[in-house]
Amino acid sequence: MAEVLVYVDHVDGAVRKPTLELLTLARRIGEPVAVHLGANAEAAAKLLGEYGAVKVLAADAPEFAEYLVAPKVDALQAAYDAVSPAAVLLPSSAEGKEIGARLALRIGSGIITDAVDVEAGDEGPVATQSVFAASYTTKSRITKGTPVITVKPNSAAPEAAPAAGAVEQLAVTVADSSKGTKIVSRTPRESTGRPELTEAAIVVSGGRGVNGAENFPVIEALADSLGAAVGASRAAVDAGWYPHTNQVGQTGKSVSPQLYIAAGISGAIQHRAGMQTSKTIVAINKDEEAPIFDLVDYGVVGDLFDVVPALTDEVKTRKG
Amino acid sequence: MSLRIVVCVKYVPDATGDRHFAEDLTVDRDDVDGLLSELDEYAVEQALQIKEAADDAEITILTVGPEDANDALRKALSMGADKAVHVEDDDLHGTDALGTSLVLAKAIEKTGYDLVVCGMASTDGTMGVLPALLAERLSVPQVTQLSEVSVADGKVTGRRDGDTASEQLEAALPAVVSVTDQSGEARYPSFKGIMAAKKKPVESLDLEDLEIEADEVGLEGAWTKVDDATERPARTAGTIVKDEGEGGKQLAEFLAGQKFI
Numbered sequence: 001m002a003e004v005l006v007y008v009d010h011v012d013g014a015v016r017k018p019t020l021e022l023l024t025l026a027r028r029i030g031e032p033v034a035v036h037l038g039a040n041a042e043a044a045a046k047l048l049g050e051y052g053a054v055k056v057l058a059a060d061a062p063e064f065a066e067y068l069v070a071p072k073v074d075a076l077q078a079a080y081d082a083v084s085p086a087a088v089l090l091p092s093s094a095e096g097k098e099i100g101a102r103l104a105l106r107i108g109s110g111i112i113t114d115a116v117d118v119e120a121g122d123e124g125p126v127a128t129q130s131v132f133a134a135s136y137t138t139k140s141r142i143t144k145g146t147p148v149i150t151v152k153p154n155s156a157a158p159e160a161a162p163a164a165g166a167v168e169q170l171a172v173t174v175a176d177s178s179k180g181t182k183i184v185s186r187t188p189r190e191s192t193g194r195p196e197l198t199e200a201a202i203v204v205s206g207g208r209g210v211n212g213a214e215n216f217p218v219i220e221a222l223a224d225s226l227g228a229a230v231g232a233s234r235a236a237v238d239a240g241w242y243p244h245t246n247q248v249g250q251t252g253k254s255v256s257p258q259l260y261i262a263a264g265i266s267g268a269i270q271h272r273a274g275m276q277t278s279k280t281i282v283a284i285n286k287d288e289e290a291p292i293f294d295l296v297d298y299g300v301v302g303d304l305f306d307v308v309p310a311l312t313d314e315v316k317t318r319k320g
Numbered sequence: 321m322s323l324r325i326v327v328c329v330k331y332v333p334d335a336t337g338d339r340h341f342a343e344d345l346t347v348d349r350d351d352v353d354g355l356l357s358e359l360d361e362y363a364v365e366q367a368l369q370i371k372e373a374a375d376d377a378e379i380t381i382l383t384v385g386p387e388d389a390n391d392a393l394r395k396a397l398s399m400g401a402d403k404a405v406h407v408e409d410d411d412l413h414g415t416d417a418l419g420t421s422l423v424l425a426k427a428i429e430k431t432g433y434d435l436v437v438c439g440m441a442s443t444d445g446t447m448g449v450l451p452a453l454l455a456e457r458l459s460v461p462q463v464t465q466l467s468e469v470s471v472a473d474g475k476v477t478g479r480r481d482g483d484t485a486s487e488q489l490e491a492a493l494p495a496v497v498s499v500t501d502q503s504g505e506a507r508y509p510s511f512k513g514i515m516a517a518k519k520k521p522v523e524s525l526d527l528e529d530l531e532i533e534a535d536e537v538g539l540e541g542a543w544t545k546v547d548d549a550t551e552r553p554a555r556t557a558g559t560i561v562k563d564e565g566e567g568g569k570q571l572a573e574f575l576a577g578q579k580f581i
Binding site: 011068069070073093094095097098099100101102104105106109110111112113114126130131132133134135136137138139140141142143144145177180181182183184185186187188189196202226234244245250251258259269270273280281282284288293294295296297298299300301302303306307308309310311312313314315318319 | 335336339341345359416417418421440441443444446447448449451452453455456457459460461462463464465467477480481482483484485486487488489490491492495500501502542543544545546547548549550551552555558559560561562563565567568569570571572574575576578580581
């Protein structure tokens with residue numbers, strides 16, 4: 001069976017959920033071979049094996065942390081040369097897309113980004129994408145070379161499928177030309193203890209209607225009662241009420257949770273682009289004309305400062 | 321020695337309009353008004369700020385696109401850029417990201433550059449891969465997804481805010497930079513700027529000028545193929561209630577019914 005390279009997204013060997021989704025999708029088109037760059041490959045390999053990685057190609061070099069993107073492209077290319085895969089899958093993060101694009105160019109292949117599904121097809125893998133602010137669904141394939149596809153988080157439910165997951169060391173030579181962009185310093189983001197926005201099953205977002213950073217705890221309290229991630233509209237982020245890393249929308253993060261709750265968000269096209277594929281959509285807004293109500297499964301026309309705390313209390317009571 | 325800045329911009333269909341696919345499954349550009357991609361305005365703004373901080377710099381705006389794309393160039397020129405290059409050729413219709421990066425890279429090399437500035441992504445395709453592809457093709461450092469950028473002493477530095485960490489980056493020129501919508505509000509063109517833009521030079525190039533064969537680009541040369549595009553069915557109307565004191569409870573009831581609680 002053909003092998004499929006899966007680029008592992010991890011923090012010091014702690015594999016992030018989108019990688020398990022990639023392994024699940026990879027099994028539809030071949031045998032997943034995971035590529036782990038950086039420290040703690042052995043720890044990662046256990047989990048990668050549980051989700052179907054037949055082997056884990058591991059390389060660790062200081063250059064991965066010292067320079068931006070390019071050394072990882074060198075490593076992925078080495079893995080490509082070692083395996084001759086039928087496809088290469090990467091997460092649709094900023095870095096995943098950049099690595100994928102540069103690899104595609106080097107190996108003479110096409111690239112598809114932001115796939116929400118990948119299936120086997122007669123002429124190679126078929127990728128589903130959601131485009132034009134999620135108003136269209138397209139099916140595309142790569143016509144030249146080995147398909148390189150980046151996949152959005154939450155595109156598949158990770159399925160366990162135990163495989164060997166044996167670690168093999170991958171020899172990587174980082175080219176001098178790949179050491180152009182130095183990472184001078186790195187400040188890890190402080191963990192809020194909440195789920196990662198793009199991976200969360202439930203997202204509670206606040207917008208202009210939250211009316212100040214000091215009011216965001218109202219949104220956070222509802223999120224915490226539901227075990228949800230917190231999002232924010234661009235208006236709230238631009239006003240400085242919430243960090244940009246939590247922005248949902250075209251220029252922020254695109255989310256596709258089971259449940260999306262929008263509080264005080266009118267639903268401009270740029271916001272809808274980032275959340276329209278959510279399974280169930282709920283909105284709370286004072287303005288009954290707000291375009292967000294065109295999308296909802298359930299909407300409450302009312303003041304979020306009345307509705308959200310009441311909902312939070314009710315959730316807590318019901319959860320006991 | 322003058323700092324040569326090239327800003328790559330894209331003319332895109334207005335996202336607030338009703339966007340559709342044409343019969344050949346490329347974007348239907350006749351159907352909706354186009355404009356300078358909003359995310360490229362941030363790139364123009366940062367280029368202007370870099371120029372203002374430099375002793376001597378010149379900004380060239382570069383685009384690949386149909387005749388109408390001239391509107392995007394004029395907007396960028398009216399913001400304060402010095403000149404423009406427009407690559408236009410009938411054979412470019414349907415070119416994908418890899419093909420576009422080839423055309424841009426050749427045009428950038430022909431124009432001459434020390435720094436290439438791009439937006440983080442286009443507002444239509446939103447792939448966000450072009451800056452990385454340009455760096456690969458031009459064999460220069462990629463300093464991408466920056467929320468802060470500055471150029472001094474032949475070096476570009478900037479801050480990249482990622483999912484798990486914020487990184488401070490540094491590279492020697494020449495380099496390719498991309499900036500996010502967090503890099504700073506783009507200025508509005510002044511009346512004076514708009515008038516001045518009319519007199520600024522726009523050079524027109526075609527594939528022959530760039531020594532690119534027609535089959536390397538366009539729909540035929542594309543590395544990917546869209547087989548199917550289906551309009552998403554409108555969501556069926558949901559339940560909407562007015563809060564008269566019970567809104568929170570009613571919503572909890574709905575969420576419990578859907579097994580979210």
